[in-house]
Amino acid sequence: MILDKIQKENDIQNIEKEDLPQLAGEIREFLIQKISENGGHLGSNLGVVELTMALHLSFHLPEDKMIWDVGHQSYTHKLLTGRRDGFDTLRKYGGMSGFPKRKESPCDAFDTGHSSTSISAGLGLAMASQLKGEDNYVISVIGDGSLTGGMAWEALNNASRLKRNYIIVLNDNNMSIAENVGGFSEYLNQIRTKEGYQNLKAGVENTLSRLPGRGEQLIRGIRKTKNSIKQFFVPGMLFEEMGLTYLGPYDGHNIDQLTRAFREAKQVNGAVLVHVCTQKGQGYEPAMRHPARFHGAEPFVIETGLPKKKRVKANYTDIFSTVMRKMGDREPNVVAVTAAMPDGTGLKRFRNMFPDRFFDVGIAEQHAVTFAAGLAAAGLKPVVAVYSSFLQRAYDQVIHDVCIQNLPVIFAIDRAGLVGSDGETHQGIFDLSYMSSIPNMCVMAPKNKWELSDMMKFAVHYDGPISLRYPRGEAYDGLARFRTPIEYGKWETIYDENEIALLAVGSMVKTAVEVRDRLREMGYGCTLVNARFVKPLDQEMLRTVQSEHNLLVTMEENVKAGGFGEAVLEYLNEIKSKTRMISIALPDDYVEHGNVDLLKQECGIDAESIVKKIVIEYIGLTK
C-alpha cells in the first residue's frame, strides 16, 4: 500500500507522481472504513482528499501553517501528518479529535470547530510572520458554506493590508451541511458551471457592446488589461477589487492542476484566493447522493450506507420539529430562523410546509438573531432554532437587538449540555449562564419530551425574549404523569419529602430521579423539584424548600460559573438562609470529546458521583 509509506508530515513529497491517484483511492477507502466504524464527518473529508494531498505536496509542515475552517474536513491532513493510528480512537474519549488541535500535532496551526474563523486566524499568523520577517507560507482553507459567515468577510476586508504572501483556498462544493444559501453562493454557482460562466460572459459582453459609442472599446480594453475576460468577470473581480488576487476556478480533484495553482499562488506578494471546486462525498456513492446525511455520520454499513444502529426513540430535535410543524398551522405569526442548520435543528419539516415563513440565513448566527429581532419588531413571532455553542457567537445581538428592546424572540437552544464526540468547541455548556445574565431574558429547560412541547406553547404566547434549552439525543420519556401547567417563574414539585431537596434543571431531572431512588434506598427522604425556570427563579418555592430541608442540591448540565446553582446560592444568601447547599454542575473547564455518559462521569454529574457527594455531605451535616 502506498499509504504505508506515509509515516509523518511531508512524506507525501517522496511519493512518485504516478502513484498519487492510487494514494487518493487508499485514503478514501481508509476514511470510509474508519468513519463507518466510529462515525464522523465523512462527506467533507472525502471531498478534499486531492486538495489536501496537493497542499501537502506544495507546502512544508510544520513551518508552513495550514488552518482548516471548521476543521471537520481535516482527516486527510491528519493522515498525512502521521496520525493514522489515531483513527482507531477517532472522537472517542482520550482519543484523536475530529478537529484540528494544536495540542495534538505541531502541524495543526490553529484550533477550529466553529465556522468562518480561518481567515482571521490565518491573517493573524501571516501578519505576525511579516512583522517577524519570517518567510513561511500561511494557508487558510475555507468552504463555500463557511464563507456565508460574516467573520470571514470581516477578515477579507482586512487582508489587503498584507505585504507578504497569504493563501486562502476557497473549497467550493456548492454545499453547506444543507444546500448553501444566499446571493454569494448563487454567484459562485453561476461561475462554477461552465454554462453559467459562458452566459455571464456573453451577458456582460452583450451589455457592454450595447453601450453607445464606448462598448466595443471597453471590451477590448478589458481584454488587454486582463489576460482574459474570464478573469475579470468571475468572482475574482469581487476579490480583486477588495485587494486580493484571485486564481481559479480549479478542478479540486485534479492534483496536478492544484499543485500548479499553488505554485502560482506562492508567487503572489499579498493575499491570494485560490478557488477550488470539489464534490462533497467524492468516491462514495451514498455520500454523494445524500450529502446532508453523510456530513456528520453515525457508524454505518459501508455496502448500503445505512446506519448501524436503528434509532428507536425520538430525540428532542424530533419533538421540537413536530411542535413547530403544528405551531406553524395554528399560529400564523410564527416564523422560523436557522443559521445553516435546518436538518440539525429539526426545522426541515417546517421549511417544507411553510417555505415563506422559514429563513435559512447561512452560517450567520449574529445576523440570525438581529434578523429575528427585526421580524419581532414588526409583530411576528420568530423562533430562532440554534445550537447552544453556536449561539455564543451572538451574545451581543441577544443583548443589544433583542433584550434591550424586550422583543418577543423565542430561542430554541438545541445541543444544550454535553454533546459528545465533537468535543470542546461544540459542548453546549455555557448557555444557562450567558442567557441568564441578560436582563429581560426568560430562561427555561424542559424535563422531558412533553414539557418541551408545553414550553414551546407557553413561549409562543409570552411577550418578551425567552429561551428554552434541550440536549442532544434521546428525549426523556419518564415522569409522564407529571405535567402541571407551565406558569411563569414557577417550578414543579415532583416528589415531596424531607431531609434532602434536589433542585434539577432540564436534562438533570432524569438524573435526579435516579439519584433520588438511590438515596431513598439508603433511607434518606428526598424531595425532587423540577426547576423549570432558571430565570426567574421560583423564589417563593425556594424559600419554602430551604426551610423544610437540611440540604439543597442544585443540578444542571452547565458550567458552575453564572449558572443555576450560583443563582440559587445568591438568593439563599439574600434571605440569610442557614441551609447548606451543594451545586452539581460542570467544572470551570473545557470538556473534550467522548461518549456523553463517560464525560458525565468524568465531570462528576452522573447519578453515582452525585449520590456519593450528597451522602458524604449529609453524613457530615447530621453528625
Ligand SMILES: Cc1ncc(C[n+]2csc(CCOP(=O)(O)OP(=O)(O)O)c2C)c(N)n1
Ligand atoms: C458558527 C458555526 N455555525 C454552524 C456550524 C455547523 N457547521 C459545521 S460545518 C457546516 C457547513 C460548512 O460548510 P462548508 O464550509 O461549505 O464546508 P463543507 O461541509 O461543505 O465541506 C456547518 C453549518 C459551525 N461549525 N459553526
Ligand SMILES: CC(=O)[C@@H](O)[C@H](O)COP(=O)(O)O
Ligand atoms: C462540524 C459541525 O459543526 C457540525 O457538523 C456538527 O458536528 C453537527 O453536530 P450534530 O451531529 O450534533 O448535528
Ligand SMILES: [Mg+2]
Ligand atoms: Mg461547502
